[in-house]
Amino acid sequence: xxxxxxxxxxxxxxxxxxxxxxxxxxRLEFLPALxxxxxxxxKQGRAILCAFAAGxxxxxxxxxxxxxxxxxxxxxxxxxAGLGTVLDRNLPxxxxxxxxxxxxxxxxxxxxxxxxxGAALLKLAGVALIAGLITIPVFFVADT
Amino acid sequence: xxxxxAGWIVFIGQPTxxxxxxxxxxxxxxxxxxxxxxxxxxxxxxxxxxxxxRELRAANDLLRQxxxxxxxxxxxxxxLNKTFAFKERLPYRTxxxxxxxxxxxxxxxxxxxxxxxxxxxxxxxxxxNADGLIGKITAVTRAEARVLLLTDPSCKASALVQSSRExxxxxxxxxxxxxxxxxxxxxEAVITSGFGGVFPKGIxxxxxxxxxxxxxxxxxxxxELKPAVNYRRLEEVxxxxx
Numbered sequence: 001x002x003x004x005x006x007x008x009x010x011x012x013x014x015x016x017x018x019x020x021x022x023x024x025x026x027r028l029e030f031l032p033a034l035x036x037x038x039x040x041x042x043k044q045g046r047a048i049l050c051a052f053a054a055g056x057x058x059x060x061x062x063x064x065x066x067x068x069x070x071x072x073x074x075x076x077x078x079x080x081a082g083l084g085t086v087l088d089r090n091l092p093x094x095x096x097x098x099x100x101x102x103x104x105x106x107x108x109x110x111x112x113x114x115x116x117x118g119a120a121l122l123k124l125a126g127v128a129l130i131a132g133l134i135t136i137p138v139f140f141v142a143d144t
Numbered sequence: 145x146x147x148x149x150a151g152w153i154v155f156i157g158q159p160t161x162x163x164x165x166x167x168x169x170x171x172x173x174x175x176x177x178x179x180x181x182x183x184x185x186x187x188x189x190x191x192x193x194x195x196x197x198r199e200l201r202a203a204n205d206l207l208r209q210x211x212x213x214x215x216x217x218x219x220x221x222x223x224l225n226k227t228f229a230f231k232e233r234l235p236y237r238t239x240x241x242x243x244x245x246x247x248x249x250x251x252x253x254x255x256x257x258x259x260x261x262x263x264x265x266x267x268x269x270x271x272x273n274a275d276g277l278i279g280k281i282t283a284v285t286r287a288e289a290r291v292l293l294l295t296d297p298s299c300k301a302s303a304l305v306q307s308s309r310e311x312x313x314x315x316x317x318x319x320x321x322x323x324x325x326x327x328x329x330x331x332e333a334v335i336t337s338g339f340g341g342v343f344p345k346g347i348x349x350x351x352x353x354x355x356x357x358x359x360x361x362x363x364x365x366x367x368e369l370k371p372a373v374n375y376r377r378l379e380e381v382x383x384x385x386x
Contacts, residue, residue, distance in 0.1 A: 014248060017248045018245045018246060018247070018248040018256070019245055019246065020246075021246070021376070022246070022250075022376075026250060027246075027247075027248075027249070027250050029248075029249075029250060057248075058248055058249060061245070061247070061248035061249075061256075062247045062248050062249040062251075062252050062254065063247055063249075063252040063253070063254030063282055063283075063290055063292050063296065063298075064249060064251065064252045069249070106249070106251075107250070107251060110249065110250075110251030110252070111251075113251075113298070114251060114252070114296075114297055114298060115297070120251075123250065127250050
């Protein structure tokens with residue numbers, strides 16, 4: 001899938017994400033999966049650009065300060081793209097790990113604003129796990 | 145005779161040219177009798193009943209759908225009536241709005257409403273409904289606004305315990321900075337104090353679940369609150385403009 005299509009998919013999924021209800025306090029996040037996909041598919045510069053755009057969308061649809069998630073996702077894309085040079089993208093655990101890394105990066109950005117509590121760390125574990133699992137169908141759809 | 149019929153059935157089931165021709169001939173032969181069935185009252189009435197049954201089932205499905213839509217409309221009407229009656233009772237200039245989105249992130253608690261700067265909204269306006277305080281507006285575009293919910297730790301409201309008038313600050317559904325000597329009873333109501341300039345005085349926030357001494361300083365009590373509003377089911381809200 002080319003970069004433009006990934007950006008369009010990002011736009012669509014961000015809109016859907018904002019309208020999904022939270023289950024047990026956890027909301028499905030598609031954008032970390034797209035950050036992971038970009039980082040493991042495109043060249044580093046393009047991946048960072050896609051991740052930054054995804055973060056900007058997330059910030060626009062959230063009460064957090066604008067730009068925090070964009071920066072966090074951009075850094076995550078940079079890290080994942082670096083890992084992608086030594087890891088095989090086709091191994092199932094690699095996209096899952098990449099999705100979790102992107103979700104954790106977004107959470108760290110939020111923690112800088114809201115602070116860290118025990119409950120927030122527990123929630124982070126759930127968010128990272130769900131983001132990792134969502135990465136598998138997102139990669140499947142984006143690859144086909 | 146039975147063997148003959150059975151043989152005939154087996155024979156016409158075979159895909160041979162002879163069988164195909166026989167099947168056509170048999171079919172043509174039986175056609176007048178099928179037509180004849182239309183003139184026999186008992187068969188005709190059965191067909192009519194079948195048709196009528198199909199039509200009634202379709203009508204029933206349609207009516208069920210309409211009933212579901214009607215139920216949803218009645219529920220919405222009740223909600224809107226409640227919101228409107230509440231809006232009329234408030235001694236402020238207010239504006240009703242619909243919730244059109246939730247926060248896209250897992251880390252902040254906010255709502256998106258369908259009114260914006262074009263309707264006179266601006267940051268730091270209080271948002272509530274008939275049940276109690278919901279939060280405040282933090283960002284506004286021309287046609288939409290974002291409401292930071294009181295359950296978000298960064299949304300703070302100056303508050304009072306209604307009966308004892310003990311002051312404190314509510315953030316993330318915890319009331320902090322309550323005097324350590326204050327006697328607190330679970331179930332007591334907490335309302336806004338009117339200090340701070342964002343939330344008007346006397347808006348219901350929630351009820352006290354339990355209190356504990358601040359573990360770090362031991363100087364204050366922190367009260368855990370049960371919110372008055374069901375934040376997950378918000379559909380309409382009221383914004384206080386003045």
